Amino acid sequence: MAFLEISHLEKSFGANRVVKDFNLDVDKGEFISLLGPSGCGKTTVLRMVAGFENPSSGAIRIGGTDLVGKRPNQRNIGMVFQAYALFPNLTVAENVGFGLKIKGAPRAEIDRRVAEMLALIGLPDLGGRYPFQLSGGQQQRVALARALAPKPQVLLLDEPLSALDAKVRVSLRNEIRAIQRELGITTIFVTHDQEEALSISDRIVVMNGGIADQVGTPFEIYNRPSTRFVAHFVGQLNVFSTDGAGNLAGVQLGAGRDFAARPEALHLGRAPGTDIVLPARISEVHFLGSVIRLTADAAGARVSLDTFNRPDVPPPAIGTDVELSLSSRDLIPLG
Known part of the structure; x- marks a missing residue:
């Protein structure tokens, strides 16, 4: 049985069906990318897994437990957003420890975990700074550390690199993949950038019009596209x-x-x-x-x-x- 199971997931906004019978099984520790153009439904799928959107129908299970109907804070899922979403009035250390503080963790545990996370993202000496004192890449590292600090079962990343310049984007995507491998955390990464998806994913889900057109390894997606859309969208042809x-x-x-x-x-x-x-x-x-x-x-x-x-x-x-x-x-x- 897969660790994360998404079965017959549908989402409609009024008469507009934005996700149509979406199915995906994800193994524990796997890195999956949802790849597709704007409006294809990839972020909506991610938000349903996170609990920010309710499915019109379908099931989302982690470890056999159905999450549909549970609030985001009941799902033990970490999420990193495109726009960082750091609290500007909190220091880096306070941002990273925020989730643990909300859960009522002891101060000593929070301090220890924050130190671990700052070391993991390569910013061990910046805990006392505020977000406005950091570069975009540093802010996104802090957002990643904040998502990981409470030890979530699943990590979700919604186009976390799109606001960064090209060189930082390449460096940070490699860091994200290295951290994901080190922690062994099950991860879903949303992107419209085919190079990002091809370079860091175990498997890719190419989405088109709310449908998963093809699911496969980067090698399979690139070399053996199963639909005309995938063939044209991934790589030059x-x-x-x-x-x-x-x-x-x-x-x-x-x-x-x-x-x-x-x-x-x-x-x-x-x-x-x-x-x-x-x-x-x-x-x-x-x-x-x-x-x-x-x-x-x-x-x-x-x-x-x-x-x-x-x-x-x-x-x-x-x-x-x-x-x-x-x-x-x-x-x-x-x-």
Whole structure:
């Protein structure tokens, strides 16, 4: 039996069904990301698990106990919000210890736990500061420590990194994952950023229109998308047609079907092991450091391919005629 079970969860606001028959089993200690565009229902699912929204129907169980109908403070769940939600009139230490104080924990226990949490988030000497004296990344670390201090059964994170700049965001997401692994806490992380979800999740739930379109590991979601939406939403995609007018006309893959390939599946020139060759002309060159992304016009289609930077081999110039190759094994069928 899964540690966290979400069964046939539905939520409607008036006539608008925002979550539709959502089902998910989460093992103890697993890190799950809910990934999808704005308005897909991912935050509503999180808020129902937390107890801030009541489901229209369905069940939410932790350790076999149904939480529906219980107040948020009865669920032993920690939550970190996008906007930090720290108390501005309390010090860092008082913010971290707030949940324990509400529960009536002894002062010595609160002090000990606060010290543990501040050490865990790498801010052991900042307990006496106030939130306005901290950077955005530091404030979000404090919010994480506050959520973890009461030792919750489940940790929920609602787009906790979206307000931070790119470098801090990458650093903090890795810290969150390291802390989650160290504590072994079951975690659900909401994001619209596919790179975040792919980089730190055990499994990803890709949501679309209130429905879980696909649930799988990052490897499965990226390489074997089960729906057209997932294929287009996660990563960049080149779409090929095999009908008479398509850019893979004559390739024996099933007439009338569309197929997709990731940019890294295409190669400059005739690479070993490939069985599809397309004449092309380079139209764009983007140097991204270790990777060079090329855009080319191939048989009436605009395609992208990624190559690794090699200091001794400059990329082809715009306007250069080239051949692109790929293997039919790397094509993703689109339903």
